[in-house]
Amino acid sequence: MIRILLNRLWQTVIVLFGVTLITFLIMHSAPGHPLQANPELRLDPTAVERWLELQELDGPLPAQYLSWLSRLFRGDFGMSLIYNRPVLELALERLPATLFLTVPAFLLALGLAISCGTWAALRQGGFGDRLLGLGSLAGLSLPSFWLGIILMMLFSYGYPWLPAAGMRTAEDSSVLDILIHLILPLTMLVVGSFSYYFRYVRYAVLAVLSQDFIKIARARGFTELYIVFRYVLPNASLPIVTVAALSLPLLFTGALVAEYVFSWPGIGRWIISSTLARDYPVIMAVNLSTAALVALSNFLADLLYLLIDPRLRFKA
Amino acid sequence: MLWSRVLVLIAISFVFLFINGCQKSSEVTNSQILHVAAPASPITLNPLFARDAVSLEAAALLHPQLLGTNPYTLEVEPRLFASWELHADNLTYHLRLREGLLWSDGTPLTADDVAFTLLLICHADYTGWLYPLLRFVEGAEEYRKTRHSPYAQGAIPGIRVIDEQTIAIRLKQVHAPFLSYLTFPPLPAHKLQNVKVADMEEHPSLKNVGVGAGPYLFTSWRPDEYLLVRANPDYYLGKPEIAEIYYRIIPNIEAQVIELLAGKLDLLPTAVKVEDVEMLAADRQIRIHKNSRLVYDYIAINHKQENTPLKDRRVRQALAMLLEKDELVANLLLGFAEVLHGPLLPLHFAYDSEFSQEKGSLPAARELLLQAGYPQFKLKLIFNSGNIVRENVALLFKEQAAQVGVDVQIHALEWEAFLAALTNGDYDLAILGRSTDADPDLSFHWHSQGAGNRTGYANEQVDRLLEAGAAVLDRGKRTELYRQSQALIVADAPIIWLYSRQAIHAASADLHNFAAHPESLFYNVHLWSLAGRDGRP
Numbered sequence: 084m085i086r087i088l089l090n091r092l093w094q095t096v097i098v099l100f101g102v103t104l105i106t107f108l109i110m111h112s113a114p115g116h117p118l119q120a121n122p123e124l125r126l127d128p129t130a131v132e133r134w135l136e137l138q139e140l141d142g143p144l145p146a147q148y149l150s151w152l153s154r155l156f157r158g159d160f161g162m163s164l165i166y167n168r169p170v171l172e173l174a175l176e177r178l179p180a181t182l183f184l185t186v187p188a189f190l191l192a193l194g195l196a197i198s199c200g201t202w203a204a205l206r207q208g209g210f211g212d213r214l215l216g217l218g219s220l221a222g223l224s225l226p227s228f229w230l231g232i233i234l235m236m237l238f239s240y241g242y243p244w245l246p247a248a249g250m251r252t253a254e255d256s257s258v259l260d261i262l263i264h265l266i267l268p269l270t271m272l273v274v275g276s277f278s279y280y281f282r283y284v285r286y287a288v289l290a291v292l293s294q295d296f297i298k299i300a301r302a303r304g305f306t307e308l309y310i311v312f313r314y315v316l317p318n319a320s321l322p323i324v325t326v327a328a329l330s331l332p333l334l335f336t337g338a339l340v341a342e343y344v345f346s347w348p349g350i351g352r353w354i355i356s357s358t359l360a361r362d363y364p365v366i367m368a369v370n371l372s373t374a375a376l377v378a379l380s381n382f383l384a385d386l387l388y389l390l391i392d393p394r395l396r397f398k399a
Numbered sequence: 400m401l402w403s404r405v406l407v408l409i410a411i412s413f414v415f416l417f418i419n420g421c422q423k424s425s426e427v428t429n430s431q432i433l434h435v436a437a438p439a440s441p442i443t444l445n446p447l448f449a450r451d452a453v454s455l456e457a458a459a460l461l462h463p464q465l466l467g468t469n470p471y472t473l474e475v476e477p478r479l480f481a482s483w484e485l486h487a488d489n490l491t492y493h494l495r496l497r498e499g500l501l502w503s504d505g506t507p508l509t510a511d512d513v514a515f516t517l518l519l520i521c522h523a524d525y526t527g528w529l530y531p532l533l534r535f536v537e538g539a540e541e542y543r544k545t546r547h548s549p550y551a552q553g554a555i556p557g558i559r560v561i562d563e564q565t566i567a568i569r570l571k572q573v574h575a576p577f578l579s580y581l582t583f584p585p586l587p588a589h590k591l592q593n594v595k596v597a598d599m600e601e602h603p604s605l606k607n608v609g610v611g612a613g614p615y616l617f618t619s620w621r622p623d624e625y626l627l628v629r630a631n632p633d634y635y636l637g638k639p640e641i642a643e644i645y646y647r648i649i650p651n652i653e654a655q656v657i658e659l660l661a662g663k664l665d666l667l668p669t670a671v672k673v674e675d676v677e678m679l680a681a682d683r684q685i686r687i688h689k690n691s692r693l694v695y696d697y698i699a700i701n702h703k704q705e706n707t708p709l710k711d712r713r714v715r716q717a718l719a720m721l722l723e724k725d726e727l728v729a730n731l732l733l734g735f736a737e738v739l740h741g742p743l744l745p746l747h748f749a750y751d752s753e754f755s756q757e758k759g760s761l762p763a764a765r766e767l768l769l770q771a772g773y774p775q776f777k778l779k780l781i782f783n784s785g786n787i788v789r790e791n792v793a794l795l796f797k798e799q800a801a802q803v804g805v806d807v808q809i810h811a812l813e814w815e816a817f818l819a820a821l822t823n824g825d826y827d828l829a830i831l832g833r834s835t836d837a838d839p840d841l842s843f844h845w846h847s848q849g850a851g852n853r854t855g856y857a858n859e860q861v862d863r864l865l866e867a868g869a870a871v872l873d874r875g876k877r878t879e880l881y882r883q884s885q886a887l888i889v890a891d892a893p894i895i896w897l898y899s900r901q902a903i904h905a906a907s908a909d910l911h912n913f914a915a916h917p918e919s920l921f922y923n924v925h926l927w928s929l930a931g932r933d934g935r936p
Binding site: 239 | 450523526530645651660819822
């Protein structure tokens with residue numbers, strides 16, 4: 084067991100190292116530097132030279148990479164070239180807004196998907212099942228930014244009930260005000276991920292329902308509700324856990340599109356603008372931590388498997 | 400386990416938001432708050448380090464200019480400097496500050512602050528873009544080259560504090576545009592003289608501590624969300640009418656428009672789309688304002704590739720004739736732009752409204768191409784994708800060019816790819832924009848040694864004319880010299896001038912006295928008012 088875990092850890096470290104190296108190489112293969120990211124800016128060539136020196140961007144690439152790596156081992160993600168402030172500080176500033184949007188969206192979408200998916204599977208081929216199937220197909224096919232704009236046109240412009248941008252009306256807004264601002268971006272996120280989870284849940288439940296032990300349980304006269312909670316859901320949970328765990332990193336990197344469309348001040352928008360501005364340390368830190376989160380959630384999924392499936396525990 | 404952690408996280412975010420919500424209840428009613436949209440977050444509030452438009456705008460709320468320019472004539476006007484005189488040597492300026500100027504912490508704003516700011520700009524570690532403006536000050540170049548101390552200390556021979564109010568600046572050669580350069584704000588020496596120049600860009604003394612002298616003072620800033628500022632009671636032109644400005648960062652332009660229509664924004668500055676103007680103007684609660692600016696769009700011509708027909712001046716001249724710019728401005732920009740035939744803008748005193756290149760005459764262009772021996776060739780035209788106006792310009796250009804035998808291939812490139820193509824020179828034509836100085840001195844872009852001369856344009860005659868233009872003080876003579884250089888530059892057809900777009904602002908009808916300056920949105924912000932809101936007079 085411990086050997087498996089250690090093995091996993093070792094692999095993860097190598098993957099993460101590879102990610103940083105590839106990110107670094109791709110980033111620096113583009114010509115120019117961050118101050119040239121906007122050809123319309125006014126610059127003083129002597130100042131640019133000094134700036135590159137001060138930011139330690141004038142040395143050879145391998146040396147730059149090594150110095151980045153050595154700082155990382157000391158727990159330092161570096162300074163943002165654009166904001167001149169520590170990358171970690173900038174990220175932590177924006178994380179609460181992102182979590183406030185993505186965590187409820189994740190829970191809501193998953194909860195709805197599990198209940199609707201199970202319900203639809205139990206009534207396979209029925210009207211409700213077909214309606215939900217159609218709805219989730221639509222939810223998957225609609226581009227999310229388009230959905231966001233339609234929501235905005237409907238509920239901020241056509242019927243001006245809800246705000247179209249931002250997180251609060253004024254500096255001293257109440258929690259209620261923030262919740263009102265949350266409705267549209269949350270809806271946009273939930274529609275997308277619900278449709279995605281729903282189809283997984285429905286197939287997983289259908290697969291379990293066709294198993295012999297369900298027939299036996301029914302033959303023994305258990306109530307449908309008992310069968311669902313005692314036999315169907317636990318057995319269907321493996322694929323659901325996989326899908327859910329894989330979307331955990333998205334909670335942190337934020338909902339890029341929703342944050343842009345609804346001007347939500349989260350981490351996603353910062354990632355986009357930093358990438359466009361070629362803020363090297365930010366791009367490096369974001370890619371590294373996203374990769375780490377993906378590895379971590381895979382690992383979590385594995386642990387959950389052990390928890391859920393007694394057969395795996397036995398093998399391990 | 401996992402779920403309980405997730406729940407804890409949610410609980411933490413709620414508590415966080417709740418605490419924020421309870422922090423402070425403002426006494427200011429909504430009727431005294433101006434809600435302004437910004438397309439991006441300011442990056443720094445230090446006016447000397449700001450490079451992007453939003454940071455410069457936001458910094459202008461907090462920091463007043465030393466000198467300003469008139470919004471219509473661009474003539475230099477008093478701001479913090481109330482008066483100035485030029486000595487008989489034509490090199491030494493004596494500039495006098497107003498009486499009784501104060502920083503917001505009560506410290507007097509004196510000539511020492513100005514001297515400190517000038518030293519800072521000339522310091523070797525200063526990485527903002529202002530230094531080239533001061534390079535004509537006697538001794539500035541030497542000061543920048545030597546690195547004595549990490550702080551803005553030492554002395555520049557050409558800068559001398561005479562008394563609390565007066566500073567003398569001596570130039571090493573006559574430079575007519577010099578005063579128009581002094582439009583940046585001073586920084587508080589008493590707060591920053593012990594800060595290393597290399598650390599100054601993000602130093603908190605300009606934010607949290609809030610030492611400024613501008614019309615507004617810093618209240619709070621949530622990056623990517625908003626910047627809140629409050630009226631400065633000691634502002635030297637009088638306390639602003641509007642108590643607070645809530646600068647909302649909304650990158651999505653559609654959302655900006657919707658929030659304005661819903662009454663949740665009072666001002667969309669500068670970049671309202673021409674196609675939205677009609678719809679917004681139809682709303683009785685909204686007024687459209689516009690003003691000319693010191694920017695223009697152009698088509699860059701890459702003549703550096705081998706064997707390109709663009710090396711031939713006649714080919715470039717022919718290409719410059721193709722577009723019907725009047726029609727383009729009327730149809731594509733609905734008149735919100737001025738047609739441009741050369742580098743002098745209508746706002747410049749040297750502008751010549753009679754000056755125009757030959758009107759889009761296709762036979763003449765064809766004739767030039769035949770003379771040059773290029774009856775038929777291909778060109779690659781690039782622009783950044785998503786820019787609808789530039790896309791239409793590209794399509795029009797292609798259509799016109801096809802009629803004279805030039806096959807223009809249009810490439811709409813993603814921003815990064817666009818930049819890469821520009822840096823690598825992988826294009827023949829590229830649609831770009833740029834900004835110019837308030838003074839008509841064209842050296843920045845067109846002198847062979849100009850800091851902004853990226854096209855590699857070099858014409859000895861033009862160099863001499865531009866040098867002469869900066870070295871005389873008489874306006875009439877300068878006008879003459881700049882018009883001559885313009886004619887020479889345009890004859891070389893180094894780029895294709897298109898138009899100078901106006902700033903279009905959409906504001907709530909309640910916003911009074913709004914007027915934007917070609918270079919600064921907030922130049923008279925202390926006069927703006929929101930009268931008539933909530934039944935107030």
